Amino acid sequence: EDQVTQSPEALRLQEGESSSLNCSYTVSGLRGLFWYRQDPGKGPEFLFTLYSAGEEKEKERLKATLTKKESFLHITAPKPEDSATYLCAVQTSTSGTYKYIFGTGTRLKVLA
């Protein structure tokens, strides 16, 4: 069964304290892995797409990496405005049908 697991469920960091969020997946026919940020009361906002193992993408203080089993979202020197829930999702392709599976997210709180 296709599955996406994110850890930790919640993370509290001091401002400037770098850390990583994990997204592990067990799927067949991976087409892409997506990272989203979700603020309270809002829909998810797209951050990155990764397609193949070894790929990396960066945006400001965020860097996403991908292996064959998992993805990491590295946050370097975070600021309070980085506080949000970070969701990963995998898009799979089975017999020509695309399917999008979300993890449950990591709630990040960055303290000033």
Added chain:
Amino acid sequence: SAVISQKPSRDICQRGTSLTIQCQVDSQVTMMFWYRQQPGQSLTLIATANQGSEATYESGFVIDKFPISRPNLTFSTLTVSNMSPEDSSIYLCSVDGGQVDGYTFGSGTRLTVV
């Protein structure tokens, strides 16, 4: 990327009633997706709405409970029918922005059934 306007943003409803959620996209899209996000859980796809055809529902979701309309390429509605407290959740619509933009989501409708 597309911009989606979703309304209402929140509502409190009596059990047994129905609520219709609307999503308007600022560009024409073939498919629109409806998701449910229950507290502490991941987003779950309810159905995919194509213009001109009946929506395709995921396992566990049925048309009688979640009827969907898709009258044109920029608009869709999801109705939550005969609501119970278990339907309390956030409902989101989404469109596929492709590999560059990923999925774009509406701001969500927070539904509370009392």
